[in-house]
Amino acid sequence: MTDSEQLSAKQKAHKAKMEKHKQKVDSSIAAAKIERGVSILMTGNGKGKTSSAFGMVMRALGYKQKVGIIQFIKGAQDCGEADFIKAHCPSVDLYQMGTGFTWNTQDMDTDTAAAEKTWGLAEAMLKDPSYDLVILDELTYMLGYKYLDKDTVVNAIENRPSEQSVVVTGRGGGSKLRSIMDTVSDVKDIRHGYRDGLKARKGVDY
Ligand code: ATP
Numbered sequence: 001m002t003d004s005e006q007l008s009a010k011q012k013a014h015k016a017k018m019e020k021h022k023q024k025v026d027s028s029i030a031a032a033k034i035e036r037g038v039s040i041l042m043t044g045n046g047k048g049k050t051s052s053a054f055g056m057v058m059r060a061l062g063y064k065q066k067v068g069i070i071q072f073i074k075g076a077q078d079c080g081e082a083d084f085i086k087a088h089c090p091s092v093d094l095y096q097m098g099t100g101f102t103w104n105t106q107d108m109d110t111d112t113a114a115a116e117k118t119w120g121l122a123e124a125m126l127k128d129p130s131y132d133l134v135i136l137d138e139l140t141y142m143l144g145y146k147y148l149d150k151d152t153v154v155n156a157i158e159n160r161p162s163e164q165s166v167v168v169t170g171r172g173g174g175s176k177l178r179s180i181m182d183t184v185s186d187v188k189d190i191r192h193g194y195r196d197g198l199k200a201r202k203g204v205d206y
């Protein structure tokens, strides 16, 4: 076989493989017929949960959709994505609990009160059909520490307007929350530079 014959056999095989793949993709696209808002849980120990949620914020804003963001925990530390939203996205409603990490405050009553107040804002968004996308960043810790009642949270997510999508981030979250979300991604921690002494990097980690 000449070089050009060999190349064309390779191209033919590639084309056949791609055609088969396309058929598979097309049939799964055709099989997905339900059209409504999606609930997504980004969990796991690896890096990428909050940054994924903000990637979806960018996507939604690209279609001029209305976005609401509630950041439980965040607010006490620098956070580039929140600063960007505040400076450049006036249409986005963003609230931060602002008490920092619980091991910094070490006061259960203060944390519970802050969590409940912040949850009130989240609950209002989850009832408001004008929001296309609601981000509940680090919400799972509020459940883990029992600052919020998990049934209340689960009910609010389940009963949100049908066209609204919601993204919850944070490690854990519990089996009840996992069971009701449409999409659950467990971000796996294979390595994090932090454990080798790498300092959190502005623009990458926060
Ligand atoms: P990111 O905001 O970068 O998407 P995340 O939301 O997945 O991270 P969080 O648990 O919210 O992760 O942690 C926020 C900060 O902690 C970020 O600076 C992130 O780089 C860092 N971080 C995330 N995962 C790990 C890990 N496994 N070990 C150490 N630090 C981590």
Ligand code: MG
Residues within 6 Å of the ligand: 049, 050, 051, 138, 169, 170
């Ligand atoms: Mg996070």
